Amino acid sequence: MLMTTTNSLEGRKIKKYLGIVSGETIIGANIMRDFMASITDIVGGRSTAYEKSLIEAKEIALKEMQDRAAEMGANAIIGIDLDYETVGQQGSMLMVSASGTAIIVDHI
Secondary structure (H helix, E strand, O other), X not given: OEEOOOOOOOOOOEEXXXXXXXXXXXXXXXXXXXXXXXXXXXXXXXXXXXXXXXXXXXXHHHHHHHHHHHHOOOOEEEEEEEEEEEEOHHHOEEEEEEEEEEEEEOOO
């Protein structure tokens, strides 16, 4: 399935707009990841544990959105937007949501 943040697909004609689709995920932080992140905060550098969680959450949200679009009969999603939020007590969880417009385009 084609997915893009743009509102069109160059060289492709949109045959039908099927509607808005979304996918969401919430991933909790764990004690070890928090501990390692606190060390990174002290000594500096990147927190690869949190980066991996962020990537995983984004991929899950995009996959859920893609599955919902496929259920509608779409072969592409345009106008994709990703939102990231921390939720839970003291921001202990990461929520990622993806949304876009499910469409049918010709010549896929």
